[in-house]
Every structure is written in structure tokens, then in C-alpha cells.
Amino acid sequence: MKTILFVCTGNTCRSSMAEAIFRNLIKDVKEYENVRILSAGTWATKGQKASGNAIEALKDKNIDLSSHISKPLTKEMVEAADLILTMTENHKMQILNVLPGSSEKVYTLKELAHGKANDINISDPYGQNIEVYKGCAEEIEAALKKIIEGKFLNNI
Template identity: 50%
Template structure:
């Protein structure tokens, strides 16, 4: 079973949305039913719910994020993941400081999807529009990731 890990700062906005959106995309593709998807935050406080705006933004996609609970990134998660997709270059660098051996499997989401070093906008503390914008960025990148994960 392949294991994909999404990482951001607090695991209540971007990485939680990425995890839920990607699960939803994989659900309709039988060839990907052996993929485990998870998210975590570099500075997350364990067991916090997703932000209200993230929940609302995903409700618009008919995806329920209400049961999500944040978790802090662990060395074990890094070790077990086949692919780690971060929301920013700073997140990627933090992971590589924790686990230099993760270099070949750790990328920013946009780097893996589009071969460009750009961050996913952080909507934390913004209105629902900021969350919709981040959701759209994430979703666009994930649509590219789907086509690339067969090779991980």
C-alpha cells in the first residue's frame, strides 16, 4: 500500500483540505484503492478540528471535514510515507532538517504537480474567500498529482 502525506503548519487548513480533496478524488478511481492518505502539521497541536472556513469551503464540494483532527508531524510518519507533499518550501525544508533521508520523496505540492517552486496560499485567519482560493489552488495541483502517483 502506498502512503501519501500532506503537510502544512497547523493541520487545520491547507493540509487537511488537501487530504480530504485527494481522498475524494481517489474514491472514484478503483486503481487507487490501495493508497493511504494522511495529513499532519509541523507545528500542529494534536486533536484540533479543521477551521470553520475550511469545513465550509469543502462543504461546497460535498466533502465533510468535520471529523478531521489535527496531528503533529512525527518522524515515524516521515519514515513510513512514500510521498510527502508540503504546502510551502519552508515546510519542505523543515522536513528535510528532521529527516535528510526523505529528500527523494518530499516535494512542495506545486513542485510535484507543476515542477514549480511556489507555495500554496495560507488562508489562516482570512474570510471564506481566502479558503476558497487556497482550495482552488490545492485542487488544481491535486488533479496533476493523480496522473503522477502511479510511479511512486
Template identity: 45%
Template sequence: MADTLKILFVCTGNTCRSVMAQGLFEKMWNDLPDNKMAVKAYSAGVAAIDGLSASQEALEILRSEGVDLSGHCSQRVTNELIEKADYIFTMTQGHKETLLNLYPGAKEKVWHLLEYAGINGSGIADPYSLGQETYRMVAEQIKEALQKIIVLLKNKSPSVDEV
């Protein structure tokens, strides 16, 4: 197996959207047949308070998908996280712009999630405090984008002959 592909998901507080994207991405990727590359997804927030748990609604969505991130602790985006990521997917255009202002050297690997997936839209809305149904809708929007992104990334994975 080749080196691990490292994916960073970024939102505001790192307790809802980026956490769901992290868990859903790893599950969806690892459920693919004939994977030739390992992935490590992680998440952070542009305005996160370090050490908070994920929202209960996000954890419930993830549990329903077979993902346990109950030990998640929020973290703010750092230079170290930016440098180690191969791809950085933000939940909104505003998050992308914030990252590019703070880390202009990361321009080639920072993408708005919907942009990379080829989906029109201004971003993944923040479901914080809007109830479980809103979280469910946001999770579905994230999954739709991730399905497209996984196809794109899988096509970029090295073949067995290249490993």
C-alpha cells in the first residue's frame, strides 16, 4: 500500500460539519473495494476552541453511519495541520478565503468542498443548534459531495504497479 493520503476538513468550530465530513469520508473511502491507498482524515476549525467534543447531533449522525468519533476534541487550524495535509476541504468559500489569507502557500491544496466536487452552491450550512433534522440534511449534502470527491481522488491513486 502506498503512503497515506491525508485529508483535512475545515469549518468554523470543528464540532459539527468538519467532524461529520471527517468521519463520513474515512468510512466511505474504507468501504470502497480494491483500495490501493490508505487515507487519514482529520478536521479543524478556523475559530475553534481547542478540546471541545463534537456536538451530540453530529455524533448521532455518525453513529447511524457506523462511525464512532465520540473521542473527538476540537482543534484550531495550525500551520502544522496545513503542511501535513495533501488536500484541504473547507465547508464554505469564507473558510477557504480565511485559510488562503493565513496560509497563502497552501493555495494548491485548499478547496471549497462543493467546488472540488463540481457542485454549485455557496457552501455547507452550519447546522449548529438547528436540530437533528438540519444535521441530517447537512450530512446528506456532505455525503453527496464526498461521493464525487472520492471518485476523483480514487482516480488519482497510484495503481498497484506504481506502489
């Protein structure tokens, strides 16, 4: 079984939304039935619920994020993952500073979707209004759709 790991800071907004959106996008795609999807945060506190606005933002997409529980990123999670998609370049660099040997499997979400573009970060909506969260969810979903359509996951 292959593992895809989404990473942000607190695992209550971006990476949790990415995990849930990705799960929803691939739920009926046969080639992804044996893919495990996880999320974690570089500074996450174990056991936190997803942000209320993150939960609300995904309701419009008929995705239920209410049962999400945050997890801190561990060395073991990084080592076990086949692909790690971070929300920012900073998250990527934090992982590579600790485990430089993982560089071939760590990308920012937008980097994998769009290549080395100028804007490869997903902005942090934490503490902002619902419209910012909805915009963030749209940005994540657009990148994930591009990754799926481009068959960028076929080699994991």
C-alpha cells in the first residue's frame, strides 16, 4: 500500500482540508483504492479538532471534516510515506532539514501540480474569516485536480 502525506503547520486547516478533499476526489477511482492518505503538522498539537471554518468551508463540497484529529509530524511518518505534499516551501524545508534523504518524495502541493512556479505556497487561513477558508479550499482542490488529471501520482 502506498502512502500520501499532506503537511502544514498545525494540521487543523490546510493539510486536513487537503487530506479530506483528496479522499473525496479519489473515492471512486480504482487506481487509488490501495492508497493510504494521511495528514500531519510540523507544529501540531496531538488531538485537536479541525478549525471550525475549515469544517464549514468543506461542507459546501459535501465533505465532512468534523471527525478530523490533528497529528504532529514524526520522523517515522516521513520515512513511511511514499509522497509528501506540503502546503509551503517552509514546510518542505523543515522536513528536508531533518531528513535530507527524503528529497525525492517531498514537494509542495502547488509545486507538484504546476512545476517550479513563483507562487508554490498555499496561504494559511488560520484565524481568518470563512471566505478565506473557502478560497484556500478552492486553491487546494484545484491543485489536487491538476495532480490527478496529470497522472503525477502514477509513479508513487
